[in-house]
Amino acid sequence: MAVMRAAFASSFNDADPLAGLTVGDAPEPTPLDGWAVVDVRASALNHHDLWSLRGVGLREDQLPMILGCDAAGIGPDGAEVVVYPVVFTDKGDFSILSEHYQGTVAERVTVPAYNLVPKPAELSFAEAACLPTAWLTAYRMLTTKGRLEADGSALVQGAGGGVATAAVLLARALGARVYATSRDAAKRERIEALGATALDSGARLPERVDVVVETVGEATFEHSMKCAKPGGRIVVSGATSGHLPKVNLRRLFALQLEILGTSMGTPDELADLMALLARTGVRPVIDSVVPFSDARAAFEKLHSGDVFGKVVLDHTA
Template sequence: MLAARAVRTPQDPSGLDADPLAFLEVAERDPSPVPDGWVPVTVRAAALNRHDLWTLRGVGVHPDALPVVLGCDASGTTEDGREVVVHAVLSDPDWAGEETLDPRRTLLSERWPGTLAPVVRVPARNLVDKPAELTFEEAACLPTAWLTAYRMLFTNSGTAPGDTVLVQGAGGGVSTALVALAASAGLRVWVTSRSEERRARALDLGAHAAFAPGERLPERVDAVLESVGKATWGHSLRSLKPGGTVVVCGATTGDAPAELNRVFFTQLRVVGSTMGSREELGRLARLCATTGVRPLIDDVLPLADAADGLLRLEAGEAFGKIVVRP
């Protein structure tokens, strides 16, 4: 069956200087073995993520696991016809707590084959019912970027309707999800972007104001939703009200100085946020079904063209999610 795989790792152990597409193979392959009792899901749609680019660079995946099928996100059908969304966080079978807190957790495509193939196999507990109101393409966008945004906003930011949040960066999967979800929840949403076009598109998506990176804001905000890292961290802390919260889910431009003096003097809360639980994924799916909020899809491609989608993702050209159909 056709699958998109990471086939080897860069010579540089960090992988940061490597061209990730050099380590991609889209070709016919035999299915990989998986644990007994896992459930096969026929993939109807899968979404691309930056995690796929990191995997191609050899970050977060052990060389012994390669080659490995890429992909964290998928929606599809089980053998009995159940329409499902796949939760990508795989916890240890003996873990009884929330999945993302399991120190032995992994994601699809890190140790086990991922979703960029016609069939993915996962533990039965990792399946969530797909609402009939969502297309397979829309549902496939939820498990990584949209779930990350949901947890940042509704679990970790401490904000309420009427508060103001700043989303650093506009156009990526997490940032477009944050804008759409925050606006639907009655929050005032501000965004930053280097691109005038992306600032305009964020306003069309529901943001109330858009600013250049580092630009002084009209007033300080209740929470900053941060995934950029070094390039925006100082601005994020300066933009918060005393006692405000910055929720950070990533650092695409690298690690940043902590600026502890500002943190303790203005009593800021710095909250880390990673992915989300299966329960949160179920709530997110129901929220989309009942409110009409939908993931913004930039493009839908056949699996054979996954390299084109990953190239656009690497170049930062996508606005919203890129989806592939096996």
């Protein structure tokens, strides 16, 4: 049996997720009809990978499961591509890579051919690998769902995480005024350098905003409601602090606010996102690029929480 290098979940451990991480040999992918094999040049880690190692969204009988949702590499025709991570079934449901199908933290990955999106030459493999999950989610939150205009305003809660950091840069690229919150003074300083007005969590804004990017949940949701202007949109793609916030319904209907849920995006939106970055020169914030040969260190970095931007694996090293 042909094998390749990969990082995969071999067991689950809620208290110590890295205990179930194995970096070693895995079977080479065998493509289904209509699927393609990509030689991975770079992949990016997400907190989803740590949840997988805790057993969230996976069953024991699915192990070993190669981790990773995000990757860029070389398609079967030699073209440079970015892997769109959502796989749809004939029944109309879907999953992301590393849930039902093997993930991207490997030398090669197989996906439906329609999941291959051309990579602009302006983006490196490491930069492109950051985009399919966190950056695509942020782009959809601001554009398709948030309908943010060039002269508009946005609040990004919990800046420092992957989606939130992406939202700050993208909102600026779209021409909007951007406010961002964080409890961490060092992260606020770094967010200021990205072009946002950084504030402590819960602080009063100079204005009410058109769009709130909400990934934190219970800890910030009341503040998000207060910061949205009449007709404003609160777009939710996560709830890291809890998923059952109190909602002031009187404020909701009196100000005609919209609370919108979203997750990921479409291949066309991914292509539009990459075109925006190629055109504007905006690039993902990369915390660190780690050689694939030291993949465990990359997972340890993510698990530590001491991360600003994306942790990327260089599969050529």
